[in-house]
Amino acid sequence: MKNICIIGCGLLGSSLLRRIHKKKLAKKIFIYEKSKKNLKKIKSLKLPGIIVKKPEEAVVQSKLIIFCTPMSEYKKIILLINNYLTPNHIITDIGSSKLMSTKMIKKTLKKDIFWTSSHPIAGSEVSGPENGKEGLFENKWCVLIKEKKFNNKHILFLRSFWKKMGSKIVIMSAKKHDQIFSITSHLPHLIAYNLVKSAQDFENNKWIKKKDLKNINHYEKNFIKILKLFLNCKYLWGGKTSKGIDCSALIQIYFYYNRVFFPRDTKDQIKFCKKKLNKNMTKGDIIFWKGHVGMCINDLKFIHAYGPKKKVVIMKTDYAIRLIKKTANLIVKKVSNINNY
16 A cells, blocks of 8 residues: 555554554555644654654645544644645545534535545543554444445445454445434443444344334433433543543533534534523533533532542532632633523
8 A cells, every 4th residue: 555644643543553554554654643742742652654744745645544633623634635635545534423524524625535434433531642552443343434425446445444454344324324323422332333233234134124213312301310420430531431531521422412413622612602691600501611611500500520529520610610710720711501502
């Protein structure tokens, strides 16, 4: 294979890097990483690959381009590399949500360029390039997204690529993908694995009649019930399960449960949310600081995944605001309300 460009070298990007290098799948591996913190780690770990300052530097020299950044970064990077893309480029990503990202990509990507999405069902409760593993994708499922307009050569190429990563492959539409993963996104990976296997068996063997399939239409509008499920769960930066969760995932999980789009990271949530005009704190208010977020469960109390306490806790709202100002020198940046979405 010719050169490969990895855009974003955190946990998953660095795991791909290690595997590609070990299997000698590319002449050169280019790395574009925006985070100075991650760049420092990549250099200190002496990970294989050529670091570039601009993504277009790597794109013009690569055949395969893999987006491993948060999905909120896709549009910015596409706009940077658009003029350097050709129909010969094979572009994929590792995002866990497909319908929204697919629509954005279609609008942003220049004409006659194909983007074939991937979703490797692999991960960890930790993040960062220092936690990447060469065998992270071994015996894990990888979903390839096949839409009405697709490039069959790219599908076949990526199928072969992910197999070399150690993955098992299932192909489905973005709509079917998001229907399945709206249910499984916060469940243990073993359950997700079995549901994807069931989806593959259905596609291959048609052992369920189509007329018998029904959508799961249960919505839980009681956000307090959802959030309290995580009370006293361990705080874990980058975590999004009962084994460990961070502040932004705790808020996002309610929206995911109800199949409503809501960004993953606090900085993106702040941009996405509408500012509340009324200054009085009430039930359902989402309070944002720089790098932190939580939600009012009534007029007086507030729930958040709080790093200094190392768990999900309920505090008096006024006390939490004073405490965060005192210990982290942060003031409230924005207040929104859950009923706006």
